[in-house]
Amino acid sequence: MTGRGDPARGLRGLLRRLAGDRRGSVITTFALAAPVIAILALGAIDLASVSSDKGAVQDVADAAALMAAKQLGMADNNGLAERTKAVIAEQLSEMSNRLTYQTTVTPDTAAGTVSISIVANRNSFFVNMLPPGGWNFTIVANAQQMGTTPLCVLSFGQAKGEEIGLKDDSHVQAPGCLVQSNSDITVAGTSGISAGTVQASGLASGAISPTPQTDAPVIPDPFASMTIAPMGASCTVLNQVIDALPLVLAPGIHCGNITVKNSGSLTLLPGDHIFQKGQLHLQDGATLNGSNVALIFGPKAAFQFVDTSIIRLNGRQQGAYAGFVILTTRDNTQTFEISSSAARELVGTVYIPSATLAVSGSAKVADQSAWTVVVAKSLAMDKSPSLVINKNYSGSNVPVPDGVGPVSAANIRLVN
Numbered sequence: 001m002t003g004r005g006d007p008a009r010g011l012r013g014l015l016r017r018l019a020g021d022r023r024g025s026v027i028t029t030f031a032l033a034a035p036v037i038a039i040l041a042l043g044a045i046d047l048a049s050v051s052s053d054k055g056a057v058q059d060v061a062d063a064a065a066l067m068a069a070k071q072l073g074m075a076d077n078n079g080l081a082e083r084t085k086a087v088i089a090e091q092l093s094e095m096s097n098r099l100t101y102q103t104t105v106t107p108d109t110a111a112g113t114v115s116i117s118i119v120a121n122r123n124s125f126f127v128n129m130l131p132p133g134g135w136n137f138t139i140v141a142n143a144q145q146m147g148t149t150p151l152c153v154l155s156f157g158q159a160k161g162e163e164i165g166l167k168d169d170s171h172v173q174a175p176g177c178l179v180q181s182n183s184d185i186t187v188a189g190t191s192g193i194s195a196g197t198v199q200a201s202g203l204a205s206g207a208i209s210p211t212p213q214t215d216a217p218v219i220p221d222p223f224a225s226m227t228i229a230p231m232g233a234s235c236t237v238l239n240q241v242i243d244a245l246p247l248v249l250a251p252g253i254h255c256g257n258i259t260v261k262n263s264g265s266l267t268l269l270p271g272d273h274i275f276q277k278g279q280l281h282l283q284d285g286a287t288l289n290g291s292n293v294a295l296i297f298g299p300k301a302a303f304q305f306v307d308t309s310i311i312r313l314n315g316r317q318q319g320a321y322a323g324f325v326i327l328t329t330r331d332n333t334q335t336f337e338i339s340s341s342a343a344r345e346l347v348g349t350v351y352i353p354s355a356t357l358a359v360s361g362s363a364k365v366a367d368q369s370a371w372t373v374v375v376a377k378s379l380a381m382d383k384s385p386s387l388v389i390n391k392n393y394s395g396s397n398v399p400v401p402d403g404v405g406p407v408s409a410a411n412i413r414l415v416n
Contacts, residue, residue: 050122050135053095060091061116061141062414064105068114069143069412070402072107076394081105084116098123112145113415144415149196150406152177152389156221156353157377158201159183166191166206170359170381174389182218183378191381195389222375222403223351228329229296229320235276242266242286249273251293260286260309268293272321275301282309282340290314292397294321294348302334302355309340315348315398323401326350339385344368348398352376361385370395373404 068084084105092099101120108114122135152174155164163183166172172179174195179185187193187206194209199216235255240247242264251271257278260266266282268290275295280303282288287310294316297303303326305311315325325348328334333354339361346366350357350373357374359365359381366372367388374389381387393400400406 050124050137053099053122054120054137054139056095057092057099057101057118057120057139058141060088061118061139062143064088064091065114065116065141065143065414066412068105068107068116069112069145070406072109072112072114072145072406077107077109080107080114084114088116088118114143116141142415143412145406145412149176149178150391150393151180151219151222151404152195152373152391153179153379154219154222154375154404155181155183155377155379156219156375157183158218162378163202164193164200164379166193166381168382169384171386172381172389173386175391177389177391179389180216180219185212221353223353223401227320228327229272229274237277239278254278257281259283260288262286265289268295272296272316272319274298275303277301279304281306282311283307285309288313292317294319294324295326296321297326297328297332297334297336299329299331299333301332302336304337305340305343306337306361307340308342311338311340311343312345313347314345314396317397317399323399324349324351325398326352328352328355330354338365339383340365346372347396349373349375349401349404356380358382359385359387364388366390371398371400371405373400375404 064084064087067087068080071080085103088103092101099120099122101118104117106115118139120137120139124131124134153172155162164181164185167188169190171191172193172195176196178197178199179193179195180199182201184202185198185200185204185208187208192207198204198208198210198212200212200214201216201218204212204214235253237256239256240258242260244262244264246265246267248267248269250269251273253274253276255277258266259281261284263285265287270292272294273296276298277300282305285308289312291314293313313325316322321327325346330353332352335356335358336352337358337360341361341363343365345368347369354377356378357376360383362384364386365388369390370392371390393405
C-alpha cells in the first residue's frame with residue numbers, strides 16, 4: 001500500500017506529466033543536447049581553421065619546392081636544402097603561436113627533383129585534449145625539372161639572316177647546353193657546333209652534334225619585360241686614348257670613344273657602366289678588367305675587342321642587372337665584335353636584343369669562364385675561333401638571371 005507521500009509514486013507521476021508536456025520535452029532535450037551541440041560547433045570551427053592552416057602550409061611547401069627545383073645545379077644540395085628550409089620558416093612564421101613542425105628537404109640534382117616533407121602539429125581549441133595532443137598532419141611537395149638542359153645560347157631573331165651562322169673553321173662548344181635559333185642554323189666549311197641539344201625553328205645544316213631538331217618551337221626573348229635604364233639626356237663627349245698606361249674608371253655614364261692599346265689597361269670599378277656614345281676599343285695587347293660590373297651600351301655605342309687584347313669581365317652580382325655582364329638598349333643595332341686572341345673570361349649573360357654578336361679570330365673565347373649565356377638577335381662567326389659556353393653556375397658569385405640557364409630551359413612543375 002502506498003500513500004500520498006510515496007516517493008516512487010511521485011516520481012512516476014512527474015515523469016508521466018513531463019512525457020505529456022511537449023514543452024517540457026523540448027526543454028529537457030535541448031538541455032541535454034546543448035553541451036554536445038556546443039562541442040560540435042566548436043569542433044567544426046576548429047576543424048575549419050586546421051584545414052585552412054593545412055592548406056596554407058601546402059601552398060608554402062609547393063612554392064618552396066618549385067623555387068628549389070629552379071636552383072638545382074646552381075648550388076650544392078646541402079646549401080640548397082638549408083636555404084629552402086629558411087624560406088619555409090619565414091613563410092610559416094605567422095603560425096608560430098599555434099604550429100610546430102619539422103621540415104625535410106631532399107634535392108636530387110641528377111634526377112632533377114626536389115622533395116619536401118613537413119610534419120606538423122597544430123594546437124586545438126580544446127587545450128590539445130580533442131584530439132589528444134592537438135592536430136597532426138604531414139605535407140608533401142615534389143617538384144621536378146621536366147627538361148634539364150640549360151638554355152645557354154639563344155638567337156631569337158626570326159627574320160631572314162637573323163640566325164646562328166658559322167663559316168670557315170669556327171666552332172661553338174656548349175657541352176650540356178641548349179643552343180637555339182628561332183630562325184636557321186647554318187654551319188659551313190669545316191665549322192661545327194657541339195652542344196647538349198641543338199634546335200632551330202627553321203632549318204639547320206652542317207656539322208652539328210647532336211642531330212639538331214628543326215621546326216622547333218620559338219623561344220621568345222626571355223628578358224623582353226626587363227627595363228634597361230634609359231641613357232642620360234646629355235653628356236660631354238670625352239674621347240680617351242689609353243696608351244701603355246693604366247686607367248681606372250668609376251661606374252656611371254661614359255661618352256666618347258675609349259681606345260686602349262699598346263699594353264695599356266682599363267679597370268672598371270664595380271657597378272653599372274653606361275656607354276652612351278662611341279666605341280670601346282681594345283687592341284694591341286691591351287687589358288680590360290672588371291668584376292661585379294655591367295657594361296650597358298646605348299644606341300650609338302659598341303665595343304671591339306681585337307688583336308691580342310685581354311678581356312676579363314665578371315658580371316653584376318646584385319642590383320637591377322644581376323647576372324648580366326654586357327647589355328644593350330633595345331634600339332642598338334650595332335655589331336659587337338670579339339676577335340681577340342685572349343677574350344677568355346666573360347662570366348654572365350651577354351644580352352644584345354637588337355644587335356649581332358660577331359666572333360672572329362683564331363682563339364678560344366670565354367673558355368675560362370665559370371658560365372656564360374649569350375642572348376642576341378643573331379650570332380655570326382668566321383675564321384677559326386671557338387666560342388666555349390660553360391655552365392658551372394655554382395662556380396661564380398654572378399647569379400644566373402631568370403629566363404636562361406637551368407631556370408628557363410627546364411620546365412619546372414609539381415609532381416605527385
